[in-house]
Amino acid sequence: MPPLTIYWSRRDLRLADNPALLAASSYAVEHKTAFLPLFILEDYMTAGDPAFQFGCPSRWFLSEALPQFASQFEQFAIVTGKGAQYLIELGKKYQLTVFVNDDVYIDFYKQITKLQNAGVNVTVLEDALSVPKDTRSGEGNLYSVFTPFKKNVWARFITYKPQPTFQPIQELSYLSSKEIPALPNLLSNTTGAIFETFSKKRLLTIAGTTLDLAELIPLQNMAGWYTTEAEALKRFADYLKSGDLDAYKKNRDSLELDAANHDETRTAYTGKTSKMSLALAWGLVSARTLMQMMQKHFDESFDNPFSTRVSEGALTYISELIWREFYRYQLFHRPDLMDTEFQKKFQGTIQWVDTETAQARFLAWMKGETGYSIVDAAMKQLAETGWMHNRSRMIVASILTKNFGVDWRWGQEYFRAVLIDLDEASNNGGWQWGASVGADPKPIRIFNAELQAKNYDASGAYQERWLRSDGAFSLNAPSVPIIEHKQAREEALMRYGLGGEGARDY
Ligand SMILES: Cc1cc2nc3c(=O)[nH]c(=O)nc-3n(C[C@H](O)[C@H](O)[C@H](O)COP(=O)(O)OP(=O)(O)OC[C@H]3O[C@@H](n4cnc5c(N)ncnc54)[C@H](O)[C@@H]3O)c2cc1C
Structure with a gap:
C-alpha cells in the first residue's frame, strides 16, 4: 500500500502555530510520503440531529471558513463521514500516518482509541490548552478554584511560544490530482457544496420534547462575522491599536459600549471586548498567538500577574484567556460535567x-x-x-x-x-x-x-x-x-x- 501522511484538521483552521500541521508536513517530507490535509465533516455535524447539537451558526461558519482555509493548500480534501471510521476505511487503501491536534472532549479520545485499535498510526499533538492538562496543586490534586490555578499556570501560559507558521514547502508532495477525486465522500471545496451537506433542520430537544427553532427564533444573520485566520489576526491587531485592550478592565462589562459598536452594517464585528471567541473556538488563532501579539504590542512579558506597572487591561485579558484554559482543564478531567453539577x-x-x-x-x-x-x-x-x-x-x-x-x-x-x-x-x-x-x-x-x-x-x-x-x-x-x-x-x-x-x- 502507498504511504500517506494526513493532517487531520478539526478545530484548528489556521497556518500559524498549528502543531499537527507542522508535524504532519515535516513527517511527509522526511519520510518522502504523499501529504493530505483533510477535514471530515462529521455525520453529527451534518445530520441536524438534536441529540448531537451542531447549530446553524456553526453550519454557516464552516461553509464559509472551510473553502478559504482549504484554498491555502495545493490540495485539501473535505469529506463527509464518521471521523475515525473514515480514516480506518482509508487505511485499507493507504498506509496511513495521521497527525491531529488534541481536544478536551471524551469523544475525541474514543476516536483516537478506535484508530489505534484498528492499527492506524496516529500522533496527537498538544494544542487545546496552553498549559499542561495535568496541572496539579502542591498536594497533587486537580484544581477546583480558579485563582490558585491561574497562579500556578501563569508563567507557563505567558511563555508558551507559538510554533512557526506553516509555509508551502517545495519538497512536500501532495496526493496527486488523480487520486484526490477517488477519495470516498469527497465534497467540492465550495461554500455552496458544504452548506448543502448540512441538514436545514433547526431542532432542540429539551426534557424529551423537540422544539423547532425555525418556528420560534428568526434565522440568524451572521454576515458581520469574520471567517479566516487573516481576518481574525487583523481584528486582534486593530483591537490592540485602538487602545480597547488597554481599557479592557474598565470597559469589558459595559453593555452600553457594546451596543454603541453594533451598528447596522457591522452586526457583530466590533466592540469593546475583542470578539475573539469565534476565532478561538474554531482555532483561527491560538491563545498563544494572541499572547505573543500582546507582548509585542506592549513590549512587556507580563511575567507578574499583579504588577501595577503594566497595562491593567492586558492583565485582565490574560486572566480571561486563562478562564478558558481552566474550563477546558475541568472538562478534560471531568467529562461528566456536561450534565452533572461540579459541586x-x-x-x-x-x-x-x-x-x-x-x-x-x-x-x-x-x-x-x-x-x-x-x-x-x-x-x-x-x-x-x-x-x-x-x-x-x-x-x-x-x-x-x-x-x-x-x-x-x-x-x-x-x-x-x-x-x-x-x-x-x-x-x-x-x-x-x-x-x-x-x-x-x-x-x-x-x-x-x-x-x-x-x-x-x-x-x-x-x-x-x-x-x-x-x-x-x-x-x-x-x-x-x-x-x-x-x-x-x-x-x-x-x-x-x-x-x-x-x-x-x-
Ligand atoms: C452562560 C455562559 C456561556 C458561555 N459560553 C461560551 C462559549 O460557548 N464559548 C466561549 O468562547 N465563551 C463562552 N462564555 C464565556 C464568555 O462569555 C465569552 O468567551 C465572551 O463573551 C466572548 O466574547 P469576546 O471574545 O469578545 O471576549 P473578551 O472579553 O474579549 O475575552 C477574550 C477571550 O477570553 C476568553 N473568555 C472571556 N471570558 C471568558 C469566560 N467567562 N469564560 C471562559 N473564557 C472566557 C474567551 O476566549 C474570549 O474570546 C460563556 C459564558 C457564560 C456566562
Whole structure:
C-alpha cells in the first residue's frame, strides 16, 4: 500500500502555530510520503440531529471558513463521514500516518482509541490548552478554584511560544490530482457544496420534547462575522491599536459600549471586548498567538500577574484567556460535567420548577419575552448575531436558573444550538457558574435584572438597540416581568436549600 501522511484538521483552521500541521508536513517530507490535509465533516455535524447539537451558526461558519482555509493548500480534501471510521476505511487503501491536534472532549479520545485499535498510526499533538492538562496543586490534586490555578499556570501560559507558521514547502508532495477525486465522500471545496451537506433542520430537544427553532427564533444573520485566520489576526491587531485592550478592565462589562459598536452594517464585528471567541473556538488563532501579539504590542512579558506597572487591561485579558484554559482543564478531567453539577451538594438536590412551568418560562426566555428588558435584549442579540456579551450571558443564565427555576442544562443546550462561538467547555463552565453549581464555589449569586441593567446599561442603549424592533423599550416605563424579582428570589433560595441564608443579590 502507498504511504500517506494526513493532517487531520478539526478545530484548528489556521497556518500559524498549528502543531499537527507542522508535524504532519515535516513527517511527509522526511519520510518522502504523499501529504493530505483533510477535514471530515462529521455525520453529527451534518445530520441536524438534536441529540448531537451542531447549530446553524456553526453550519454557516464552516461553509464559509472551510473553502478559504482549504484554498491555502495545493490540495485539501473535505469529506463527509464518521471521523475515525473514515480514516480506518482509508487505511485499507493507504498506509496511513495521521497527525491531529488534541481536544478536551471524551469523544475525541474514543476516536483516537478506535484508530489505534484498528492499527492506524496516529500522533496527537498538544494544542487545546496552553498549559499542561495535568496541572496539579502542591498536594497533587486537580484544581477546583480558579485563582490558585491561574497562579500556578501563569508563567507557563505567558511563555508558551507559538510554533512557526506553516509555509508551502517545495519538497512536500501532495496526493496527486488523480487520486484526490477517488477519495470516498469527497465534497467540492465550495461554500455552496458544504452548506448543502448540512441538514436545514433547526431542532432542540429539551426534557424529551423537540422544539423547532425555525418556528420560534428568526434565522440568524451572521454576515458581520469574520471567517479566516487573516481576518481574525487583523481584528486582534486593530483591537490592540485602538487602545480597547488597554481599557479592557474598565470597559469589558459595559453593555452600553457594546451596543454603541453594533451598528447596522457591522452586526457583530466590533466592540469593546475583542470578539475573539469565534476565532478561538474554531482555532483561527491560538491563545498563544494572541499572547505573543500582546507582548509585542506592549513590549512587556507580563511575567507578574499583579504588577501595577503594566497595562491593567492586558492583565485582565490574560486572566480571561486563562478562564478558558481552566474550563477546558475541568472538562478534560471531568467529562461528566456536561450534565452533572461540579459541586456534589447540588447533584440532584435542586428542585427545579415543574416541567410545564419550566417549558413556558424557557420559551419566553428563548424568545426574549420575559419582561426583564435586559434579559430580552440579550436574548435578541444572541438570536440575531449568534453572539452575546459575557455580562449578558451571566445575567440570562442567572435569571433562567434562579428566577425561573429552570434547569441549567436547558440553557446550556439552547446556547449549544445558537452560539457562533460555541466552546463546549466554556459554555458548560459558564452555565455551571451562572447556576452557582460549578467549580470555583462563590457564594450563590442571584442577579437582579434591574440592578444589572442600571449598572451596565444605565443609558438603556443596549436594551434600546436590541428591543427597538419591538418598539416596546423605554427606560421610564419598564415592562412587567413574568415573575417579580423578590418572589423569584425567595423561591430560588428555597430551591437551593438556603432558606434566606448565604446568597447575595447582584
Ligand atoms: C452562560 C455562559 C456561556 C458561555 N459560553 C461560551 C462559549 O460557548 N464559548 C466561549 O468562547 N465563551 C463562552 N462564555 C464565556 C464568555 O462569555 C465569552 O468567551 C465572551 O463573551 C466572548 O466574547 P469576546 O471574545 O469578545 O471576549 P473578551 O472579553 O474579549 O475575552 C477574550 C477571550 O477570553 C476568553 N473568555 C472571556 N471570558 C471568558 C469566560 N467567562 N469564560 C471562559 N473564557 C472566557 C474567551 O476566549 C474570549 O474570546 C460563556 C459564558 C457564560 C456566562
